[in-house]
Amino acid sequence: xxxxxxxxxDAPGPKAEARHRLYSVLVLVGLAGLLAFMLxxxxxENQFTxxxxxxxxxxxxxxxxxxxxxxxxxxxxxxxxxxxxxxxLVFGIGKLSDHGVVRWPCWAVVEFFRAVPVLLLMILxxxxxxxxxxxxxxxxxxxxxxxxxxxxxxxxxxxxGIQAVPRGQSEAAYAIGMRKSQxxxxxxxxxxxxxxxxxxxxxxVVALKDTSLGFAVAAPGLTQVGEAIYLQFGNQxxxxxxxxAFYIGANLVLTALATWVQKRFVGEKxxxxxxxxxxxxxxxxx
Amino acid sequence: xxxxxxxxDLVLWAFAHTVAxxxxxxxxxxxxxxxxxxxxxxxIPILRRAVSVYxxxxxxxxxxxxxxFFRFAGPKIGxxxxxxxxxxxxxxxxxxxxxxxxxxxxxxxxxxxEAIRSGINAVPLGQAEAARAVGLxxxxxxxxxxxxxxxxxxxxxxxxxQIALLKNTTVAGVFGVAEALFRVRGxxxxxxxERVGIFITFALFFVVLVEIVSFVxxxxxxxxxxxx
Numbered sequence: 001x002x003x004x005x006x007x008x009x010d011a012p013g014p015k016a017e018a019r020h021r022l023y024s025v026l027v028l029v030g031l032a033g034l035l036a037f038m039l040x041x042x043x044x045e046n047q048f049t050x051x052x053x054x055x056x057x058x059x060x061x062x063x064x065x066x067x068x069x070x071x072x073x074x075x076x077x078x079x080x081x082x083x084x085x086x087x088x089l090v091f092g093i094g095k096l097s098d099h100g101v102v103r104w105p106c107w108a109v110v111e112f113f114r115a116v117p118v119l120l121l122m123i124l125x126x127x128x129x130x131x132x133x134x135x136x137x138x139x140x141x142x143x144x145x146x147x148x149x150x151x152x153x154x155x156x157x158x159x160x161g162i163q164a165v166p167r168g169q170s171e172a173a174y175a176i177g178m179r180k181s182q183x184x185x186x187x188x189x190x191x192x193x194x195x196x197x198x199x200x201x202x203x204x205v206v207a208l209k210d211t212s213l214g215f216a217v218a219a220p221g222l223t224q225v226g227e228a229i230y231l232q233f234g235n236q237x238x239x240x241x242x243x244x245a246f247y248i249g250a251n252l253v254l255t256a257l258a259t260w261v262q263k264r265f266v267g268e269k270x271x272x273x274x275x276x277x278x279x280x281x282x283x284x285x286x
Numbered sequence: 287x288x289x290x291x292x293x294x295d296l297v298l299w300a301f302a303h304t305v306a307x308x309x310x311x312x313x314x315x316x317x318x319x320x321x322x323x324x325x326x327x328x329x330i331p332i333l334r335r336a337v338s339v340y341x342x343x344x345x346x347x348x349x350x351x352x353x354x355f356f357r358f359a360g361p362k363i364g365x366x367x368x369x370x371x372x373x374x375x376x377x378x379x380x381x382x383x384x385x386x387x388x389x390x391x392x393x394x395x396x397x398x399x400e401a402i403r404s405g406i407n408a409v410p411l412g413q414a415e416a417a418r419a420v421g422l423x424x425x426x427x428x429x430x431x432x433x434x435x436x437x438x439x440x441x442x443x444x445x446x447x448q449i450a451l452l453k454n455t456t457v458a459g460v461f462g463v464a465e466a467l468f469r470v471r472g473x474x475x476x477x478x479x480e481r482v483g484i485f486i487t488f489a490l491f492f493v494v495l496v497e498i499v500s501f502v503x504x505x506x507x508x509x510x511x512x513x514x
Contacts, residue, residue: 008406008414008432009329009424016329023330031336045363115496116489117453119460120467124485127474205346212348216460223350236359244347251346 042237052235056242061229069225070246076139076221077208080146084207085200087151092158093184106155113152119213121145126217138219146207153206157199161192194265201258205251212247222246289477290487296469299376301491303465306377307455308495311390312448318391319398326399327406337399344396349457352393356385357461378464386458390451397447405440406432438510445503449496466491 012020042048055061094106113121122145129144130137165188173183215223226243230236290297326337344352360366367384409432417431459467470488474481 008327008428010418012329020330024332027330027333027336031332041363047363112489112493115453115493117456117467117492119456120470120485120488120492123467123470123474124481127478127481209346209348212350213457215350215354223348223354226354230358234362236354236362240351240355240359244351247348247351248343248346252342255346 047235047237052233052238055229055233055235056238064225065222065229065242065246068220069222069243070250072139073208073211073221073246074250076142076146076211076214076219077204080143080150080211081200081204081207083143083147084150084154084203087147088154088156088158090155091152092155092162095155095159096162098180110152110155113148114156116149118145118149118210119216121148122213122217130217135220138214138217141217142211142214142219142221146210149210150203150207154200154203157196157203158192161196161199162188164195165191197265198258198262201254201261205254205258208250208254209247289473289480289484293473295376297487297491300464300466300469301495302375302377303383303458303463303468304452304455305495306379307383307386307390307458307463307465308448308452311387311394311455312451314387314391315394315398315447315451316444318395320402322395322399323402323406326403341396341399344393345400347393349389349393349454350460352389353386353457353461356389357382360385382462383458386455386461386463390454390458393454394447394451397450398444401443401447402436402440404443405436405438408439409435441503441507441510445500445507448503449499452495452499453492 046052056065091106091110094102095110097103097106122141125144126138126141130139130141133140162184169187169191170183173187178186211219211221212223214221215227218224222243226239230239233239322337322341325333326341328334356365367381367388370379370381370384372379413431413435414427417427422430455465456467459465459469459471462468466488470484473484477484
C-alpha cells in the first residue's frame with residue numbers, strides 16, 4: 001500500500017504501517033459485523049421471503065420497472081435538460097447583454113427560479129396546467145418545472161463559461177471587425193461549450209434525481225412504478241432498494257461520462273464551478 | 287392574495303416548520319458530515335474506501351427515495367420515530383417530522399462531507415510541509431495550519447449545500463409535515479382561483495430565506511476567507 005502524499009499526514013513508516021494494518025483488520029471486522037447485523041435484522045423481519053422479492057424478478061414487473069419506470073424517468077430528465085439548455089442559453093447570454101433592459105429581467109428570472117424550491121414550482125405547474133390532463137399532464141409538469149430550475153442553473157453555467165474564455169479572444173475578434181453577435185456566436189460560444197460540457201452532464205444527474213419529485217403529482221416514472229409494486233405486495237424494503245439501485249446506476253454512468261468528457265475535451269483543469277444558490281450535484285466528485 | 291393574508295397564522299406556522307426542519311437538519315448534517323469527512327481523509331485506507339462508497343451511494347440516491355425509506359420502508363423493519371412527539375404551539379415535531387429530519391440529515395451530510403473535503407484538498411501541500419518543518423506535531427499541524435484554512439475554504443460550498451437543504455425541506459410536505467409546501471397544497475385545493483398569488487407569496491418567502499442564508503454565508507466568507 002503506497003500512501004500518496006497528503007496534506008494531512010506523512011507517508012507512514014514501518015511502525016505506522018503495522019499500526020494501520022491492525023486498524024484495517026479491526027475496521028474490516030467492524031464493517032462485516034455491521035453488514036451481518038443489517039442482514040440479520042432484515043432476515044428477522046422477514047424481508048428475504050420469496051413473496052417479497054418474487055415480484056421484482058417477475059418479467060412483467062421487471063418490464064414495468066425498466067420501461068415505464070427507468071425509461072420514462074430518463075426521458076423526463078433528458079427532455080428537461082434539453083429544454084434547460086435552450087432556456088439557459090437565452091438567459092445566460094441575456095445576463096451578459098450590454099443593455100440593462102435585457103440584462104435585468106434575465107437576471108431576475110434566473111435568480112428567482114434558482115431560489116424557489118423546484119417542488120413548489122412543480123406543484124404550481126401541475127395545479128394550473130397538468131391536473132386535467134391525466135398522466136401526460138403530470139409528466140409535462142415535471143419536465144417544465146425541471147426545465148425552469150435547471151435552465152436557470154445552466155444560465156449561470158453558460159455565463160461563467162463564456163466569461164472563462166480568455167478576454168484576448170473577443171478583443172481579437174473585435175479587432176478584425178466582427179460585430180458583437182458574431183463575436184458571441186463564432187468566437188465565444190464554441191469555445192465556451194467545451195468548458196461547459198461536463199457541467200451540463202452533471203446537471204443531468206440533478207435533473208434525474210429531481211424527476212423523482214414527480215411522486216408529489218403522481219407523475220409516471222420509477223417512483224410511481226415502485227409505489228405501485230410495494231402497495232400491492234407490501235415489500236417496501238426490497239422495492240426501495242431496487243429503485244434506488246436504478247437511480248444510482250444511471251447517475252454513476254452520467255458521472256463517468258462527465259468525467260470522461262472533462263478529461264477528453266477540457267483537460268485536467270477543474271470542472272467549472274458555479275457558486276451561489278444551492279445546487280447539489282450528485283455523483284462521485286473528481 | 288387574500289387567502290394568504292386571511293390565514294397568515296397558518297402561513298407563519300408553515301414557515302416555522304420549514305425553518306425548524308432547516309435549522310435542525312442543518313446542524314445535524316454539519317456534525318455528521320464532519321464526522322464522515324474525518325473518516326474519509328484519515329489514515330486507514332479501508333475506512334476511507336468504505337465511507338467513500340457510502341457517500342457515493344447516498345449522493346446518487348434521490349432525496350425522495352430516502353424519504354420513502356424512512357416513512358414507508360423503515361417502519362417495516364422497526365425503524366420508526368414514534369417516540370418523538372414534541373408540540374410547541376402549532377409546531378408539531380412528531381414522528382413524521384423526525385423521519386424528515388433523518389432523511390434530510392442523511393442526504394445532506396454526504397454533501398457536507400464533500401464540501402469540507404474539497405476545502406481540505408484546497409490547502410496547499412507546502413503549508414503542511416512547512417508546518418512539519420518548523421517542528422509542529424501532527425495535532426499542531428492540524429489545529430494551527432491545515433484545519434483553519436480548510437474550514438475557511440469550505441464556507442462557499444457549505445453555504446450552497448445549506449441553501450439546497452433549505453429548498454429540500456419542501457419534500458417533507460409530501461410526507462405529511464405541515465411545512466410550506468404542505469400549506470401551498472392545502473390552499474390551492476381550497477382556493478383554486480388564487481393559486482398564482484399563493485405561489486408567488488410562498489416563493490418570495492423562500493427567496494427571502496435563501497437571501498438570508500447567503501447573506502450570513504457571505505459575512506462568514508468575508509471574515510474567514512483565505513486570500514490566495
